[in-house]
Amino acid sequence: DAIMWAYPDATPNKDFVLRNDGNGPYIEKWNLRAPIPTEEELQLWWEESKKSQLYPPPSLIESLGRQLTEERLARKALEESYKLMGEELAKLKIESLQLKGEQKQ
Known part of the structure; x- marks a missing residue:
């Protein structure tokens, strides 16, 4: 959700792929023309997305x-x-x- 908040036109599993091997999710592949976000950026985006609700999470x-x-x-x-x-x-x-x-x- 944090990535979709920052990049609303991104397509999950195409523009980026997330993975969780049991130690928490991480970015496995990043195909956007932007630097891979840091943990701090993701946390900030997550907090901002909860405040603004510009990107409603998919059902x-x-x-x-x-x-x-x-x-x-x-x-x-x-x-x-x-x-x-x-x-x-x-x-x-x-x-x-x-x-x-x-x-x-």
Whole structure:
């Protein structure tokens, strides 16, 4: 929420990725054209966001819907990659069989 308050046009999981390995959240990836914020900046933004409410936090349903959409898009991209790899493997198999046939002659 603090990052979204400071960068309202940012897209979570695209412009920045947060992660929590059990020791508290941290910024895993930062794709914005700005320096990665410090802990102090994040804390300040968090306090300011609570005061102003310029950025209303997304509802749980909105967050889950966004995450589901992102996962569907990722799955679709993987399926397309698998399809292309399968086609390439089939071509290589045909070429391999053709080469083996030429060597026997």
